[in-house]
Amino acid sequence: MSSLQRQGTPDTSPLLSGGSAPPHASSSPLRIDRLDRIDSRSSRDFAWHPHPPPMPGSSPSTGGGFLGPRLGSSSSLGGGATGYQSIEGHGLTLSRSSSSAADVFSAGSGLLLREGEDPEGRSPRERNRRCPFVIGVAGGTASGKTTVCDKIIQRLHDQCVVMLNQDSFYRSLTEEEMQDVENYNFDSPDAFDTPALLECLEQLKAGRHCEVPTYDFTQHRRGSETRKVEPADVIILEGILVLHMQELRAHCNMLVYVDTDDDVRLARRIQRDVQHRGRDIASVIHQYTIFVKPAFDQYVAPSRRYADIIIPWQRGDNLVAIDLITQHISLKLRCHDLLRIYPNLELLPSNFQIRGMHTIIRDASSSKNDFVFYADRLNRLIVEAGLGHLPFQEKIVKTPTGHRYVGVDFTRGICGVSIIRSGEAMETALRECCQGIKLGKILVHRHGPHEEEEVIYERLPSDIAQRHVLLLDPLVGTGRTACRAVEVLLARGVQQDKILFLSMVAAPEAIHKLCGSYPGMKVLTSEIDRGLDEDCRIVPGIGEFGERYFSD
Numbered sequence: 001m002s003s004l005q006r007q008g009t010p011d012t013s014p015l016l017s018g019g020s021a022p023p024h025a026s027s028s029p030l031r032i033d034r035l036d037r038i039d040s041r042s043s044r045d046f047a048w049h050p051h052p053p054p055m056p057g058s059s060p061s062t063g064g065g066f067l068g069p070r071l072g073s074s075s076s077l078g079g080g081a082t083g084y085q086s087i088e089g090h091g092l093t094l095s096r097s098s099s100s101a102a103d104v105f106s107a108g109s110g111l112l113l114r115e116g117e118d119p120e121g122r123s124p125r126e127r128n129r130r131c132p133f134v135i136g137v138a139g140g141t142a143s144g145k146t147t148v149c150d151k152i153i154q155r156l157h158d159q160c161v162v163m164l165n166q167d168s169f170y171r172s173l174t175e176e177e178m179q180d181v182e183n184y185n186f187d188s189p190d191a192f193d194t195p196a197l198l199e200c201l202e203q204l205k206a207g208r209h210c211e212v213p214t215y216d217f218t219q220h221r222r223g224s225e226t227r228k229v230e231p232a233d234v235i236i237l238e239g240i241l242v243l244h245m246q247e248l249r250a251h252c253n254m255l256v257y258v259d260t261d262d263d264v265r266l267a268r269r270i271q272r273d274v275q276h277r278g279r280d281i282a283s284v285i286h287q288y289t290i291f292v293k294p295a296f297d298q299y300v301a302p303s304r305r306y307a308d309i310i311i312p313w314q315r316g317d318n319l320v321a322i323d324l325i326t327q328h329i330s331l332k333l334r335c336h337d338l339l340r341i342y343p344n345l346e347l348l349p350s351n352f353q354i355r356g357m358h359t360i361i362r363d364a365s366s367s368k369n370d371f372v373f374y375a376d377r378l379n380r381l382i383v384e385a386g387l388g389h390l391p392f393q394e395k396i397v398k399t400p401t402g403h404r405y406v407g408v409d410f411t412r413g414i415c416g417v418s419i420i421r422s423g424e425a426m427e428t429a430l431r432e433c434c435q436g437i438k439l440g441k442i443l444v445h446r447h448g449p450h451e452e453e454e455v456i457y458e459r460l461p462s463d464i465a466q467r468h469v470l471l472l473d474p475l476v477g478t479g480r481t482a483c484r485a486v487e488v489l490l491a492r493g494v495q496q497d498k499i500l501f502l503s504m505v506a507a508p509e510a511i512h513k514l515c516g517s518y519p520g521m522k523v524l525t526s527e528i529d530r531g532l533d534e535d536c537r538i539v540p541g542i543g544e545f546g547e548r549y550f551s552d
């Protein structure tokens with residue numbers, strides 16, 4: 001009997017508990033590759049779907065793995081790494097990343113559970129889950145994938161996270177294959193029951209539980225038991241071929257590659273397989289040479305190019321990398337909490353152009369010219385996005401080539417109302433988009449952060465009650481001034497569902513107040529910041545917007 005056939009302790013646990021990684025923080029850089037892809041995938045796929053979401057049809061980039069900017073601990077980059085931005089409280093530096101979780105406030109996880117029949121037979125808990133954030137984690141055998149996932153799960157302790165191991169979906173060997181198990185290639189894609197894994201993944205993404213097989217590495221077959229996995233906010237899919245298999249990658253919002261030197265992996269593998277998988281050293285080395293290493297070179301190493309994040313994992317725990325990943329996931333989950341709670345909240349879809357505009361606008365050292373230029377540019381995008389929410393009517397026109405074009409007609413009867421003084425900075429964008437639009441103004445004054453808001457001045461179109469109103473204020477912090485302005489409009493007979501509130505930056509407090517108090521009113525903002533400081537200023541914020549825009 002070869003050691004591949006030996007009896008031993010079944011290793012069917014979803015998490016290998018063994019292993020004691022040295023608890024020192026590594027200064028290894030985390031190689032960030034295309035965090036923009038994480039974001040673009042996230043904005044497309046990672047949305048709250050009351051019904052099962054559509055299958056994401058992502059087409060992975062084939063760009064080189066290490067071309068992206070680097071991220072490392074502050075010690076590794078030092079102060080000289082220009083162009084890098086600090087993540088508050090963690091001493092991290094990153095480049096091009098979308099945001100740190102520190103910038104965003106958690107709205108909690110107020111699930112909207114309702115009892116009742118579900119046509120798909122899901123429980124209320126299953127039904128009300130949002131579409132989960134899926135992280136694919138790959139890397140060579142014994143690279144530390146499970147350990148990395150374990151650490152991510154520990155850090156996401158306030159979120160509901162489940163793990164799917166590709167290992168659990170190894171096919172059971174037939175009697176014939178068992179006879180010649182030494183020559184069976186467990187590192188080939190054919191060794192896995194990928195349809196079963198996909199089915200589980202799809203069930204979880206649809207908000208349903210799934211039954212995951214248990215696998216016995218000593219017997220090379222599935223156990224009779226299955227493991228029930230409940231739907232969760234975050235699904236971690238881990239395995240050697242997760243990044244290699246396009247059908248698995250397509251499900252992931254974030255792709256992580258755990259990068260560990262071959263010799264380190266072989267040493268870890270020998271130790272693990274001997275201790276936990278009933279093998280002897282000779283058989284591990286034989287299997288490694290004949291199958292594991294060639295398959296690594298053929299499938300696993302090349303799949304690194306699909307990774308958004310590559311984590312060097314040979315020298316202790318790379319906590320910098322783990323923190324960055326968990327911060328990014330928290331950011332996504334928290335933003336979606338607000339979007340899920342308030343159907344009347346809209347976020348301007350982000351991209352690097354928009355992030356770049358925010359960066360200049362938020363930079364205290366930006367010149368007045370730059371501030372105004374980029375504020376106007378961003379406001380224009382916000383206004384255009386806002387106008388897209390107005391009702392429309394079909395309109396058919398004839399093109400110069402004589403063909404029919406079925407289009408839409410812009411809504412008539414709209415007006416803008418700016419909240420003085422910052423809101424007036426958005427008037428330019430509105431005028432540029434809607435020629436000749438009527439504009440009104442409201443001035444709300446508050447003597448101190450805890451005083452009542454007082455309406456000092458209002459000048460509104462006389463027929464405002466018949467109009468759709470775009471209410472403009474680039475910054476909303478507590479939301480109290482904005483609410484007071486909304487009250488003025490309502491008192492003038494404007495219907496709630498004909499008000500569209502447009503802002504550049506909103507604190508979560510303002511979102512709660514505006515969206516919660518006026519569920520009929522749509523609120524559109526470009527970014528949601530972390531919160532308010534003790535003086536009720538938005539953090540990280542923009543500063544005094546009106547002052548920066550209008551003063552000489």
Ligand SMILES: Nc1ncnc2c1ncn2[C@@H]1O[C@H](COP(=O)(O)OP(=O)(O)O)[C@@H](O)[C@H]1O
Nearest residue numbers: 018019020021142143144145146147268316317
């Ligand atoms: N950073 C590390 N330093 C030392 N040992 C580690 C480290 N990460 C993982 N290990 C050990 O290496 C072995 C393989 O790790 P594991 O996470 O199970 O790898 P994989 O899931 O990629 O096969 C385990 O025994 C684990 O405890």
Ligand SMILES: Nc1ccn([C@@H]2O[C@H](COP(=O)(O)O)[C@@H](O)[C@H]2O)c(=O)n1
Nearest residue numbers: 140141142167170186187217220240292
């Ligand atoms: N019966 C089996 C099944 C798989 N293997 C090896 O497991 C490795 C994948 O698991 P990791 O935790 O190391 O990622 C893979 O390299 C297979 O060779 C096995 O030895 N026996």
